Amino acid sequence: MAALNDHSLDKCSSLSAMFDGEATQKDVEYLLNADSGELSRQLESFHLIQQTLHKDSKVAVGLEDSLVLGIRAKIEAEDLANESVSADNNLIPFVFPSEKANVKASRPAWKIMFSSVAVAASVTFLVILGGNVVLTPDAASLNVIADVQSPATNNAVISLAELKKDRPQVDNVRLQNYLRQHAEQASMTVGQGMIPMARVVSYPVKE
Amino acid sequence: MALFLPLRTLLIAFSLIVAGNVIASNSTPEALQLLRYMSQSFSTLSYDGVFVHSESMHMNSMRIRRDSMGGVEYESLVDLDGDKIEVLRIDDKIICVYPNELVANMQPPLKPLFKRLKEVESDRLMKGYEMVVDSHGRRIAGRDATVIKLIPKDAYRYGHEFWLDKENHFLLKHDMIRADGKLLERIQFTSVNFSPALKHDDFVPKKGSYLESIIEPQPRRIKSLWHFDWLPEGFALVWPEARSLNHGTSMLLLSDGMATVSVFVEPTLQVKAMSMLSMGATIAGERSFKVGDQFYLLTMVGEVPEATIEKLMTVLMPRL
Structure with a gap:
């Protein structure tokens, strides 16, 4: 029943x-x-x-x-x-x-x-x-x-801005994690200080 | 006379092409030197400035501060619009602070594996870009600037324009441009002070600003199980090995000296068709593939055209 x-x-x-x-x-x-x-x-x-x-x-x-x-x-x-x-x-x-x-x-x-x-x-x-x-x-x-x-x-x-609407939360968290990892590595390699991190700071990275 | 007109046009065009090439080739050593100075300025200068980051329909203003105290490098990036998110870097430790959320992320020091690279990859850059320097009469944030243009030699990367402070080579403005001339991303300082009175407290997260920390396991060097059958000219792996992240994810990093592409491979149970996502200049691609009986999820993120990510995703192979 x-x-x-x-x-x-x-x-x-x-x-x-x-x-x-x-x-x-x-x-x-x-x-x-x-x-x-x-x-x-x-x-x-x-x-x-x-x-x-x-x-x-x-x-x-x-x-x-x-x-x-x-x-x-x-x-x-x-x-x-x-x-x-x-x-x-x-x-x-x-x-x-x-x-x-x-x-x-x-x-x-x-x-x-x-x-x-x-x-x-x-x-x-x-x-x-x-x-x-x-x-x-x-x-x-x-x-x-x-x-x-x-x-x-x-x-x-x-658009990444649409992520929250049409993807399972677990996929969003995983991708946001990867975006942050990527931005951190970019900030270490491209010689622009923390400026590459601006990409993820303005993006709603929440877990 | 009319017969000579096409010939004259051809000669003028030829002269312009030759002149252009001369300027470009003569500019390359100077451009590389300026990029070297720019890279060094980010780790030697003290600064406190506000810049605007814009991509597609979004625009954010941010405050960036950097100083060196007692042999320790401190850097802070604060989102001035929206959620007041702050990213702190103390040497190689990166801390993300979310003031109104229950989450903060604190990554342990990653040295020496991820130690900041201060060298400009001249050879890779020359393979991928023509370089032009223009030092005539540009001003950004009230400061005179020299412009370096990186013109891509193929369709696998974007064009870049850097406006560097004439006095100290600090990056005042950076544009990332698509092949058709469309501006994808811009970073531009509106004000910057190179003699800031920064204190240690300026780089300490405010009390109560976060309630919880998540400690991610330190990435380990592991033997890479993957290789690329093809790479665009100038691109190469930044690390010879892979990095092991949590949940069995391997990370590889590609770079042409300017653009970077991060590659994440993890075992999965799901079959996923290729999909592409974008935010300004950043493109992320995802797809699953099968090796033996095991499915893997491949994710690539980079500031390169969609076609580059798409092609790279089809040429990642298991090492035999």
């Missing part, structure tokens, strides 16, 4: 993360592997609550029963199409703002779909919690398109 509760909690937690637009790859995978009927019922109940609290049907986000199945089908179709792409070209979710215009077109369809759902779901959540907050799905979608992408072939360069 406890295991069942844990399972339900994990699912709710992943669903909630998706609603907040903060779903990790793990959350997404978890939801995709979950029972679609059960998920749909959960989504429906959110939908009913939203309708009860907010009667404006224009803000409704259209979370239909077939949503998860649809996404899964899109992924499978895309996997087939991308079989020749090597593992080294794996997706990286963030890029510099200047590069965003170029990468929008390369976003896989299922990601666009999932992103839109996540944002739309966030909108729903705002409506549920706020009761009278009016946002349009279009306006919210703009934010997601600006932030999320998947390069098709090249390794995109992520």
